[in-house]
Amino acid sequence: MIGLEAKKSPSSTPSFIKVDNLYIQLYAEKHITANELFLFRGKITQSVLDTPFKYYSNQFSDYQDSKVDKAYAYILGFLQRITIPLEWLLQSSVNPSSYPIEAVENFQVFEQLYDKYYPNYYKLDVKDKTLKQKRKKKVLLYIFKLWLAGYALFPRLGRKAINHEVLKQITERDASTQVIDTIRFLSFILYHEAHSLVKEILQVKNNTPLFKREFNKWNNIMNSYPSELTRSIHEYNFNISYLRVNNVGITSKPQEDSITLSSWVTYSASLINFAEELGINQVNTIQEALSHGIRHFLSRNRMMNYSDDFAKNTRIAIRKWLEWLSEAQQLNLNILKIVPFKLSRRTKTFGKLIDVASAHLLIETLLDDHSSYFDENKIFDFRLRRACLIQVATGARGSEVGLLLKDCLRNDHLGTVWLHFHKTKNGNPHDVVARSDVQKWVAELQTMSPSHKIAAPKALYPAGDDLNEFRLFANFFEDGPLTYDGINSFLEKIQHKIWGKQHPNGRAYTSHDLRRIHTLYMRIKGKTKHEIQDQLGQTNVDSQLPYLATKPLAHQQWFKEIAQKGIYKNVSNLENDHEGVTVPLDTVLEQTAKFEVSAHDISDVVKKMIEEQVTTDISPSFSTPSGTLAINQVSAGFPRRTHNCRAHELLNCGHTELHCFSCKKYMPDSDMLNEHKAEVLRYMILTKHNEYQAKKNKDALEKETILIRANDIRLLIKETFHELFKKFDLTEDSAGKIEIELQKKAEIYWRKNGKTKPSLTFHEAFQLITMEKTNA
Secondary structure, eight states: OOSOEEEEOTTSSEEEEEETTEEEESSOSSOOOHHHHHHTBTTBOGGGGGSOHHHHHHOHHHHTTOHHHHHHHHHHHHTTSSOOOHHHHTTSOOOGGGSOGGGSHHHHHHHHHHHHHHHHHSGGGTTOHHHHHHHHHHHHHHHHHHHHTTEESSGGGSSEEOOHHHHHHHHHHOOOHHHHHHHHHHHHHHHTSTTOSOOSOOOOSOOSOHHHHHHHHHHHHHHHOOSHHHHHHHHHIIIIIGGGBTTTOOOSSTTSOOBOHHHHHHHHHHHHHHHHHHHHTTOOSHHHIIIIIHHHHTSHHHHTTSOHHHHHHHHHHHHHHHHHHHHHTTOOOOHHHHSOOOOOOTTOOOOSOOOHHHHHHHHHHHHOTTOTTSOTTSHHHHHHHHHHHHHHHHOOOHHHHHTOBSSOEEEOTTOOEEEEESOOTTSSOEEEEOOHHHHHHHHHHHHTSOSSOEEOOTTTOTTOOSOEEOBSOOOTTSSSOOOHHHHHHHHHHHHHHHHTTOOTTSSOOOHHHHHHHHHHHHHHTTOOHHHHHHHHTOSOGGGGHHHHOOSOHHHHHHHHHHHHHOSGGGHHHHHTOTTSOOOOHHHHHHHHTTSOOOSOOHHHHHIIIIIOOOOOOOOHHHHSOTTOOOGGGOOOOOOOOGGGBOSOTTOOOOOOHHHHHTOTTBOOOTTOHHHHHHHHHHHHHHHHHHHHHHHHOOOHHHHHHHHHHHHHHHHHHHHHHHHTGGGGTOOHHHHHHHHHHHHHHHHHHHHHHTTTOOOOOHHHHHHHHHHHHHHO
């Protein structure tokens, strides 16, 4: 449609829109005219005008199944002559582009606001115009549906204005990630506009305080199983156990240690599960629980369904309840007989096991700017990766890193830069020296930090600081701080991609393991306990035992050798270990095959992350095996241009052409099909060369390393064929033929020239492609 404009009434509310030189009245509670009907031809028929107007304004539920009546109702809603119930609109499909929305001021304002706030909300995607347009359509769809329901962006633009409750209604009906992200962005836009009725950014997190949440859960249990037993456990949980929480009250036993709110929630959850299980099995009295209920609940078969930590906390919580019960009712119970300690070897003096080789590979993965195991173009991955690196570099707890303020770097009078942790577990602020890597990560995070203040009340987050400040991090929806659980989920996702279900450590590393790894490395490098204590911000030197003693003493010397010489130099020694500790070479190589060849051994990582000194000698035969071409040396002239990459500026990945080709963010020039075919052909020939060299090589480790490189390239080629050529507007059949064509060319070239000239420059490959095309 052409000639669109809005004509305003004296009250400044648009009362007419102009479409094709015809003024159409808004807000008039009557049918449209025959001339106006002509503008919407194809949507409705003349018969709708014979139906009483009130039928459409009052009886939407009666005609929603009629396509004609529904289409006409949408036109009346668009012209603000009726309001359609939002609940019906949310479950209906409608296309805003079928209506002259450009003529309505409400949508003109949206156009301006979208461009204004998009860079602030989607910071990593500013260059990706395709994604920006895709998101715009999603926001526009909800603004259009709200308009049909009578809601405008601001009060002056329509019957009524969008408010917080309306937006909340949408997300409550559909809590999918995409919908929440779209509506949060809309709330973000409106929150920053003075005329808007939206006074806060939509919160996704549960705003109910932790105590209230537990109270509600217990009410449900009490209603479901109103027994003597449930009442007793409930009384202990709230009148005794909760009083042990810091700053809440005084316990009946002054000598008893206080606990954190987080610990109380953990024990409360264990007792809820305990009470529910006994209720289901009709164990209703304390006597029944003591005689058989507890024993049955703690049976081996039942406890195997729980994690070790949950089972442990459940035993502790039940034992504490029984201690209180025994004293309160003078029962003189033999508690250790009712809830015995788990059988364990008491002489063990080391904590959780850490497989140093896999820990090293995890850190190398986190350090790799272009690893395929996370997506730097997703802001949550971008932040979480740096949160993990800061943990490894400083030894800080995950909760402490998650609460870091945006302005967290401090300079002293000597020019030393310090990273300031304002909130720690022991309650005292703590500073650690920020080396250049940490400074770089913080600077990158500051560029991509949340654009609004993030509150972290202790009532919602046990490790919170009760501050509402600008921070480096936030949770996925930026309505709360980054938590320990958020970091753990990220680490678990990465490790699952690397090792699948067969984790070499026996379990996935957690956020707290990064702290353990840092501490172990410091110890390996000869730091004293007091130096480590100062770095970690611990109040008690003995707190280091679970961190430092991660293996039996018999294994500690091997770790020290690893720190000095690297992982692979110890493989042969390990196979001949007389104490029965063996790691087969094949197992080590299988783990290694999931990574690109590392340029650093474990000593390098320690020095880079903690001391920033790289002095270790690296075997040339390992880093660049004889007869192979290093992947970063094969780039030879392909004309990559800045506008081809839609990734954010901070990525600066240093990728090869093949990495770019296989990336969703890469957008080739449409007239450079042959150039891209030539570059892919070069890599296909390179793969054949590496495979040929692997067959010739007799050294097992070097042979495996060559195959790892060849496999890396082969996988990238596979992804390239999946992602690249469909961007040239080719049919699926044509894109498939390119793969067959290049495989054939690579095979012919290798048979003729592979042994004498295994590496082509881009121009040589391009000439090969175009010359054969000309001859054909």
